[in-house]
Amino acid sequence: MPTCLMISNRMKWLLSVAITMLLTMLLWSIDATAAESCQSLRERSAGQQVISIHCGGAPSATVDADGRLWAAFVQDKHVYVTRSDDNGGTYTTPVRVNSEPEDTEYNGENRPKILVAEDGTVLLSWTTKTSPNFTGEIRFTRSTDVGKTFEPPRTMNDDGLMTGHRFDSLFLTASGKLYLTWIDKRDLDASAARGETYPGAAIYYTVSDDLGETFTPNFRVSHNSCECCRIAMAPHGDDEVAILWRQIYDEHIRDHAIAVLGEQGDVSGLTRATVDDWFIDACPHHGPTMVQAAQPGQYHISWFSDGNLHSGIHYGRHDMATGTTENIIQVDGTPGAGHPYLARYDNTLYMVWKGFNGMASHLQLMRSQDDGATWSAPQTLFNTEQASDHPLLVTAPHGVFLSWSSEEFGYLFTEISSDEKQ
Amino acid sequence: MKSNRLLSAAVALCVGLLMSTAALADSIQPLGTGTFAELKSGFEGKPFVVSLWSVDCLPCRVELELLGELKKEDPEFPLLLISTDTIEKREEAVYILEEYGLESIPSWMFADAFIERLRFSIDPTWHGELPRSYFYAADHSFKAHSGILTEEKLREFFPQ
Incomplete structure (x- = not known):
């Protein structure tokens, strides 16, 4: 009996080694597989944990x-x-x-951001939740060895307060200035301590001119932003950025503001970008998108509102010089339509968004060849009757790609600029 | 050695007990695509209020506080609470509901990550903004409200 037990133990050990080797091979091959659903990856992994972009929460991408x-x-x-x-x-x-594990936020509006500088430095930011009461910290790290290892993450909000610092956005200018901006509640806390009311939160930012080795102190852009929508960023000249965010007007109206951020904390051109008259004391969880137009100082913007003046997804062209948004078009006013994303490549504008008909989500695409004056009829790229992320667009040297994660298809990275003539 | 083993067994038992108590301490149920229709039929011929919230929504906390006070004053008030968070956030949701004394009232959480369809099952015209509330009259005609619910708003529908 003891001999029998010994043999069986040895066999068990051998078997477990064999299974481990098999699983390692399987996992390795899974990593090398093209887009497929996380569920099918999990089924093939025989109960082993699968770390994969097809299973991960709220991916974002860059080229x-x-x-x-x-x-x-x-x-x-x-x-x-x-x-x-x-x-x-x-x-x-x-x-x-x-x-070290962190309660990293990942959802449609708030996900890790990734950029790669020309010299190959990989730059990352994200928000880590520090309590269930909307507190968080803006985290940053980078890799200087082509993504093999990353520096220990740093907290970028410099107030040392246990308050809200969330919804980070990261942008690298062509001249190599790295801008990190986010929604910040330090001024709300200070107002509350004085017994004053403070609608919403504030927008803050910091800049690095050495690819994230050092950063400036935090600068405030604006008081009274909405608390829960992503911030859109686009270049302004060589060294500056323009940002677009949901801002509170008259305490209850949640429309959008635009401003230009400079590398020394100089904020200029802060003006209202949309007048939708959305009277709402609520979290829309629905941030805007923006790309630079052909004309310097002009921006293509798209946003969601359910205001008295504009309801649904809209597009417009904002002119920083005049402070006005013109050529406003309703993109999709059907209930459930939302989360537009813009890209510009080779003089064509691309816009994707998500529609919903009660059963399925539709990933919609339309194009403009005349700087947003007119647009093609919407084309449905994908339909899914399962959960899906907000769609994002990535502009690469060789085209525009859809970056989209869904339960049904896994993570998709698909060129949308190749079939322009169709 | 033996005492170590005993100690770890005792710790394991305690942890197990704590976990099972935590799992039973709330009244949250999963909301699927057919749940809302069932809930409505449970209130046939009766008025009720639905409040939709999420753990990530700051204005929702103001509304939950008001609803907590309301339920304290009037435990019979016909209120349904629905969190649009996925069920994995249950612990966080319970923590928040407990803060406002709402942990024992009928409560649901989105059971599916396909939130668009669950939203649609509640109201096809709702864009997902929170807080969102519905006032159902006895004949189940309803009015929707986006943004924080106020006491005045509640009184409009349920005059004392």
Whole structure:
């Protein structure tokens, strides 16, 4: 009996080694698989944990100067980075960015951001929740060895307060200035301590001119922003950025504001970008999108509102010089339509968004060849009767790509600029 | 060695008990695509109020506080609470509901990550903004409200 037990133990051990080897091979091959649903990956992994862009929460992506795709996603309280050298066909084994687990936010409006500088420095920001009461910290890290290892993450809000710092956005100018902006509640806290009311939150930012080695102190852009919508960013000249965010007007109206941020904390051109008259003391969780227009100082913007003047997804062209938004078009007014995203490439404008008909979500695309004056009829790229993320667009040296995660298809990185003539 | 083992067994038992109590301490149920229609039929011929909220929504806390006070004054007030968070956030939701004394009233959480369809099952014209509330009259005609519910608004529908 004891001999029998010994043999069976040895066999068990051998078996477990064999299974581990098999699973390692399986997992390795899974990482090298093209877009497919997380569910099918999990089924093939025989109960082992699958760390993959197809399973990760709220991925975002960028393309480096060499045309390689880099993506960041959240899984099990860690940010992961993976790379694809064949436009999303196959992915490298994801690298864990933060060694200590953090309550990293990942949802349609708030996800890790990833950028790659021309010299290959990988730059990342995200929001870490610090309590269930809307407190959070803006985190930043980078890799200077082509994504093999990442520096320990740093907290970028410099107030040391246990308050809200969330909804980060990251942008690198062509001249190499790195801008990080977010929604901040330090002024709300200060007002509350004085017994004063303070609608909403504030917008803050910081700048780095050495690719994230050092940053300036935090600068305030505006008081009274909405608390829960992503901030859109676009270049302004060589060194500055323009940002577009949901702002509170007259205490209860949640429309949009635009401003230009300079590298020394100089904020200029702060003006109202949309007049929708959306009277709402609520969280729309619905941020805008913006890209630079052909004309310097002009921006293509798209946003969602359910205001008295504009309801549904709208598009417009904002002119910083006059402070006005013109050529306003309703893109989709059907209930459930939302989350537009813009890109401009080779003089064509692309806009994607999500529609919903009661059963299925539709991923919609339309194009403009005349700087937003007229648009093609919407074309449905995908339909799904399962959950899906907000669609994002990534502009690469070789085209415009849809970056979209869904239960049904996994993570998709698909060129949308190739079939323009169709 | 033996005492160590005993200690770890005792710790495991305690942790197990704590976890099972935590799992039973709330009255949250999953909301699927057919749930809202069932809830409505449970109130046939009766008025009721639905309040939709999420753990990530700051204005919702103001509304939950008001609703907590209301339920304290009037425990019979016909209120349904629906959190649009997925069920994984249950612990966080319970923590918040407890803060406002609302943990024992009928409560639902979105059971599916396909939130668009669940929203649609409640109201096809709702864009997802929170807080969102519905006042159902006895004949189940309803009025929707986006933004924080005020006492005045409640009184409009349920005059004392």
